Amino acid sequence: MNSDIRKTGKSGKIVLFICLLVIAGIQLFPLIWLVDFSLANPNELFTSGILVWPEKIQWGNYVKAFVDGNFLLYFKNSILINTLAVVFVLLISVMASFACIRMEWKLSGVVKTLLLMGMMIPIHATLLPNFVIYDKLGLTDTIWALLIPYIAFSLPQGVFLTSSFMSAIPKELEEAALLDGCGIYRIVFTMIMPLMKASLVTVAIMTYLNNWNEFMMASTYLSTKTWKTLPFAILEFTGQYSSNYAVQFAVMALTAAPALLIYIILNKYITKGVAAGAVKG
Amino acid sequence: MKKKLLSALLAFTMVLSMTACGAKESSTSDQASEDKVTIKVFSNLPDRTNGQGFVEQTLFDQYMDENPDVVIQVEALDDEAYKTKFKAYASGSNMPDLVNVWGQPSFLNEIIDANLLTELNAADYADYGFINGSLDGFSNDGKLYGLARNTDVMGFYYNKAIFEKNGWEVPQTYDELIALAGKIKDAGLIPCSMDGSDKWPLSIYVHDLMQKIDPDIKTQVQDSIANGDFLNPVYAQAAGLFVDAADAGLFQSGFETTDYGTAKNLFTNSQAAMFYMGSWEMSMATDENVPEDVRNNIGVFMMPTVAGGAGNVTDIAAWNGGGYAVTANSKVKEEAIKLLNFMFKPENWSKLCWENGICMSAQNYSEYLTGEETSAQLDFTDIVSGSTSVTGVTFNDLGTSEFKTLSEDLSQELAIKSVSVEEFIGKLEEAGK
């Protein structure tokens, strides 16, 4: 591999490097722009410069965004709902995969295909009928109105990934355990799950990425603050502070921050997880 | 392996404790609601610290102070999101108790037909000072279903300081308005800021022109929609005049995708010399977020007269749009009506709105004049008291909600010339049928 890079001339290398830097710039610049104006006075957006050097850094914008945007509450809800969704998706998909791959029954193939079909179903197609169902069952404006669809629409991917990883685990291991008198449940939860740690991380990350940013369902099914998630901080703020762009920018930057921080800290695992999940999927 | 098992167990208990916590929380709130009445309000005023939202919240706070056993829960979204969510609510069984409604057939008819609103006792409001006819839009078959919040007038806000500095005059005719647009553009400013992505301001602009061409047109519009007959040349002429304005660059570049907030901000940040919007925006003059040099220089004029048109500048686009209603399935109907009545006691909504320079209520507010009105307030007062005819509800809101979507889409397409005037008329006829 190294031989190749040696062959490319020094000038060629520099050109390539500059290209990569330019793309990095394109990917990052809108975000830099966002942070810049979030610290400025709202009127400064209307000046002609591409970036501004704020006359006075307006930290107050962030204070407003933090307090009036219900940031803490929505953040807490987002964490709770997404974590629960991940836990459920992991448990349910491992159980279902085990049933379809290892257990011996006639319909295992059909059921697995059925579950996987969910991957092709557009989540928005269920928006209208689900509203009617949740309303009848009194689930609107409860945590379940978000949890159920979030789990359901991440499940197919979960089943797909766990089942493909599970088939790679040699069956002999379980059989030995069975001979020792272990029950199926113990095998699933104490043997298979730990063995699949890496792939479970992948499923968890994919589920998080899928659901963390979702807001169509949330805004249709929820009405009070109790369970609203982070994207609401932005959706509500644009109405509340329609005449103050700087505060709007601040709330956007603030809302982006947690996911960004987590990503930068766990960057290695996330890229690996996504890559593993995507290439398999 | 033991460690793994332990962590799995830990995760499991965490989940259990979380759900248990959730359950606990809801049960405590149930207990609280036993001795407290919770009134759920669904509002289209998301900004609770300025404008009408501020007045609404002030009144709610005051009511809760006076009635310690009442809790008012507000869910507020801006107009478009509000209307969408309202329809979602309407299809379900858990509507909020006090809701915002528009006294327009496109919004209200379907809702009244489905018996979603509680009938109010019209006699209760005899001494509330509602202006004659202001509750008509909220009534059906002689029954009253809601109270009007405001008298809405559509006009051009303009920045007096910019006009003065450049020696521009308030246009007296539509041709002058178009000529002025050219001058303002040459000065490097946006002539008139327009909210085109919400589309209804465009439709109102067209109707405003219809009123200037023929002040009696309003008697025909409803029939035209019902029969799908837009042969009357007034419609085509108004549509043509609207296209002329768009062609002349009266509106900012990209107005068809500019949302409400952005359109307003262009005006309040001195990027645009004018802003075509309703009287509820007079509160710009008292909004601390608006820069002082703009805030203190806001004037208003009406759509100028059209060459050959029968209408005068005093034939204005005005109606009673927004208001409140109590839902039929509310479990706290009595309490919600009490709250509604409290809000509209003349010394509450009407007075607060006027004193804070926010809007003109649908009630008689003359006794609350302070002598310290903003110039926008004074201009609007003069305009309303001097009006010779009003449009009433504009054409886009006179049909079904489907007609509303179609006609407003068409107004936008007309503005960006993806349909011609002939196609505009043709498609309106189709939509009406």
Next chain:
Amino acid sequence: MKKLYSNKYIILSLIAPGLLTFVFAILVPICLSVYYGFTDFSGIGAANFIGLENYTTLFKDSGFWMSLRNSLFLAVGFILIQHPIAIVVAAILDKLQGKAEGFFRCVYFIPNVISVAIIAYLWKFIYNPNFGLFNKILQSLGFKGDVNWLGSGNAIWSVLLVLIWHGFGWGMLIYYTGIKNIDPVLYEAAAIDGATSAQTFMKITLPLMKTVIQMNVTMAIIAALKQMETVYLLTNGGPGNETQFLANFLYKEAFKSYKYGYGNSISVIFVIICLAATVILNKIFAEKDERRKRA
């Protein structure tokens, strides 16, 4: 032991949570959609059975065809613009090694972790014709800078640009992983044969990436069909229906025009199109594979 593996109760208890979630959250709603799709239900009041009327209207509705056309446009845009850049960048990154490799990989993926709500609002500001970033850049380069980015004719390109920008890191990462999985021995052999980097890329990297590319293409088409959030906040389908997509279209019809039954008929067609697209793509790729194997 065999008995344990075919114990009906254990099977049932293992599969039930997954199956119930699927039935309750996906299957039942879709059945309900099929039912409502045959009615003139407005969302409130009573529903009348009107047979296939919704579907005949739908096939005559220009908004529907526009949505499909836009999905196709997006998919082609992804495949012809986003993916080639992503593959090339991934190949270059693979050669970089060391800290720079990790840095760029990390930076490229950043837009992906940011909420669509933020992305859409942010780009609305970037595109604003009067004070947005793009026109300011154009102005500073000496152009007039009054491009109406979200206006008629430009809007769909602007939407495409945002989606390409947002999804670039994802596509890049997948290709990158694919390239990493290629056996380095092949490259070494090519180097010994004196192949240039461009030749190596065309002759070795691309052919070996075939399955990854196929998968990415499938995902691009599905993503283009399912597009909703960005468009909803950025243009809401406008101007006119120029940037309309199926999901946004059904939302608009159901909630804005009170045509709940009609909206549900769109849902049904939407599901059918997504399923059909997947099946067809799988068929196409499977056939190609077979033909190649035979040859």
